[in-house]
Amino acid sequence: MDFTKMQGAGNDFILIDNRDGRFPETLCPRIAKQLCRRRFSVGADGMMFVERPRENGDYRMVFYNSDGSPGEMCGNGARCVARYGYEHGLAGETQNIETTAGLVRGRRIDEERYRIRLNDVSVMKLGVKPETEAGAEDGVIFCDYVELGNPGIPHAVVEVPGREMLAPESLRKTAEAIRHSPAFPRGANVNFYFAGDDGTVEELTFERGVEDFTYACGTGTGSVAAVLTKRGRIGEGTVRFHMPGGFLDIEVCKDRQTDKITDLYLTGSAVIVAEGTAIF
Ligand SMILES: N[C@H](CCC[C@H](N)C(=O)O)C(=O)O
Numbered sequence: 001m002d003f004t005k006m007q008g009a010g011n012d013f014i015l016i017d018n019r020d021g022r023f024p025e026t027l028c029p030r031i032a033k034q035l036c037r038r039r040f041s042v043g044a045d046g047m048m049f050v051e052r053p054r055e056n057g058d059y060r061m062v063f064y065n066s067d068g069s070p071g072e073m074c075g076n077g078a079r080c081v082a083r084y085g086y087e088h089g090l091a092g093e094t095q096n097i098e099t100t101a102g103l104v105r106g107r108r109i110d111e112e113r114y115r116i117r118l119n120d121v122s123v124m125k126l127g128v129k130p131e132t133e134a135g136a137e138d139g140v141i142f143c144d145y146v147e148l149g150n151p152g153i154p155h156a157v158v159e160v161p162g163r164e165m166l167a168p169e170s171l172r173k174t175a176e177a178i179r180h181s182p183a184f185p186r187g188a189n190v191n192f193y194f195a196g197d198d199g200t201v202e203e204l205t206f207e208r209g210v211e212d213f214t215y216a217c218g219t220g221t222g223s224v225a226a227v228l229t230k231r232g233r234i235g236e237g238t239v240r241f242h243m244p245g246g247f248l249d250i251e252v253c254k255d256r257q258t259d260k261i262t263d264l265y266l267t268g269s270a271v272i273v274a275e276g277t278a279i280f
Pocket residue numbers: 011046065070071072073074075076077153154188189207208209210216217218219220
């Protein structure tokens with residue numbers, strides 16, 4: 001099967017054009033699980049099938065995590081698929097991408113940079129206690145919870161007091177406890193962040209469905225930006241988020257009267273790594 005491998009800030013994906021419906025929905029989770037397996041196959045954090053639109057979008061993206069579980073949306077994936085869509089003539093410089101979480105608008109900035117409008121914040125809970133299994137010593141007292149879109153992709157947001165704390169090995173236990181906390185019935189991606197005095201933010205995300213830290217997470221970055229806005233820590237404009245795979249920019253737009261977020265735009269690189277044929 002022909003595939004394209006792409007990455008955005010080191011969050012990597014396998015794309016398959018399924019506009020002719022060759023791969024039935026029942027088979028897609030298995031294909032994703034097999035092809036995403038690192039060392040044994042192509043390897044990626046997630047997989048996207050490009051499908052014919054069901055409503056009035058240019059096309060539809062169906063996302064699976066590397067363990068074969070479905071994801072409602074993927075910010076970096078949507079940016080990559082926007083480049084794929086543009087370069088394969090599925091849409092122009094601006095495009096409408098159908099996702100499970102709702103319609104996402106994409107825009108080409110230049111050859112390697114793509115921007116999407118993230119789905120609206122549908123749920124925001126500040127100061128949630130992520131109850132963990134009895135006796136679990138996770139050390140986290142409170143976190144924030146955000147969903148973007150409907151059904152929204154679930155994100156827990158956790159501030160750490162120092163940038164040196166953003167180390168996968170020291171955060172793994174905490175991440176796994178929050179990821180599986182009964183407080184989040186659909187599970188959660190867990191985004192740790194440190195907001196520096198220079199206006200930049202550093203972030204490290206543990207992803208549901210990958211069950212590990214990834215190099216970047218677009219909807220996670222948008223969720224952290226939504227929390228920082230709600231908490232009055234950032235205003236309107238663009239904030240740069242640094243992560244293991246590079247950086248992503250989030251532009252926050254607010255309604256002047258209500259002070260509510262109207263739009264969150266995610267911009268970053270969308271790189272084509274390879275095109276090839278995978279054996280399934
Ligand atoms: N990396 C993604 C999110 C993948 C979705 C996934 N981990 C899930 O919770 O289903 C992003 O850039 O937004």
